[in-house]
Amino acid sequence: MCHSSTSWTEVLPLVLLGIRSAWKDDIQASAAELVYGEPLRLPGEFFTPTPNVSHDPTSFTSRLRLHMARLTPEPASRHSTKTFYVPKDLATAEFVFLRQDASRRSLEPPYTGPYKVLARGEKTLRLAVQNREVTVSIDRVKPAYIARDDSGTRKNETRRDDTPNTTTTNQPPTRDDHIRKTRSGRIVRFPDYYRP
Structure with a gap:
């Protein structure tokens, strides 16, 4: 200054x-x-000061006050303007996924479902969740895209898995029958001294 x-x-x-x-x-x-x-x-002004420089402290403070009064904060471009994203297909979706807001364990999916939409409100949806009607906010759901012929292929797959395998039933029991598998399909091998 x-x-x-x-x-x-x-x-x-x-x-x-x-x-x-x-x-x-x-x-x-x-x-x-x-x-x-x-x-x-x-x-030359670097070596000899100019004689008309004013060192009056009152004029300096008045200029400083005037300068500080003119300072205004710049308006923020995104200050407190929250935009929400609502999918366009949510208004017509038959099924939706529901977000679970509770704390989850590791590797647990954030959404459950799909659930059938029973009724629609302006900001809410009524869903059929485990044979109950539940009203939820549209902020917690996202549309589920389900293929129409998906249910028919699942029935065929379950029927194919339910048929007994005749090749394994006719064979005598072997040591391989005692092999344990986890749900993911990994084979559990215990040491020999733990086996019966």
Whole structure:
């Protein structure tokens, strides 16, 4: 604020020129001499101060107050304007996935379902969840896209799995019958001294 200009961007080149041309006793040179090999050519005001500089503290404080009063915060571009995303297909979806807001264990999916939509409100949906009608907010659901012929293929797959395998029933029991498998299909092998 010691310069007549109120904008620091107007004064910055002059300040940098002064820093670069200042004599340093420890290296016996200025920064400009180290970079360019010769001293910078400076205006005469650096060596003799101008006589019309005002050092009145009251004028400085009044100018400082005026400058601070003119400062206004810049409006933020996204300040407190929350936008919500609601899928367009949610208005016509027959089935939806429901987000579970409770704390989950590791690797547990955040959504359950799909659940059938029974009725629609402006901000709510009524769903059939485990033979009960549940009203939930549209913020907790997302549309489920289910293929129409998916139910027929599942019935065929279960029928195929339910038929007994005749090749394994006719064979005598072997040591492989005692092999245990986990739900994921990994074979559990116990040491021989644990086997019956």
